Amino acid sequence: MHPFHWVPARGERHASTDPRPYGGYPEGTRVTTLCQQLMRAEVGDIPWLWTTCRACNAEAHRLVGAR
Ligand SMILES: [Zn+2]
Known part of the structure; x- marks a missing residue:
C-alpha cells in the first residue's frame, strides 16, 4: 500500500497523498x-x-524509497 494515489488532471497523471474515497476521486475533486x-x-x-x-x-x- 503506497501513501499516494494517481490522479489524472490537466492533461497529465499526477500523484497525490490526499485521502481518496473508495473507487477513486470523484470528478472535480x-x-x-x-x-x-x-x-x-x-x-x-x-x-x-x-x-x-x-x-x-x-x-x-x-x-516508496525507490530511485
Ligand atoms: Zn504532478
Missing part, C-alpha cells in the same frame, strides 16, 4: 498533487492514458 499544485481530478478512460507528470513520478519514487 480538488487534490494537492506531489508536484505541489492544486488541481481538479478528472475521470474516464482517456485521462488514464495521459502521460505521467515527471515531478510527481520522481516524488512518488522517493516516497
Whole structure:
C-alpha cells in the first residue's frame, strides 16, 4: 500500500497523498498533487492514458524509497 494515489488532471497523471474515497476521486475533486499544485481530478478512460507528470513520478519514487 503506497501513501499516494494517481490522479489524472490537466492533461497529465499526477500523484497525490490526499485521502481518496473508495473507487477513486470523484470528478472535480480538488487534490494537492506531489508536484505541489492544486488541481481538479478528472475521470474516464482517456485521462488514464495521459502521460505521467515527471515531478510527481520522481516524488512518488522517493516516497516508496525507490530511485
Ligand atoms: Zn504532478
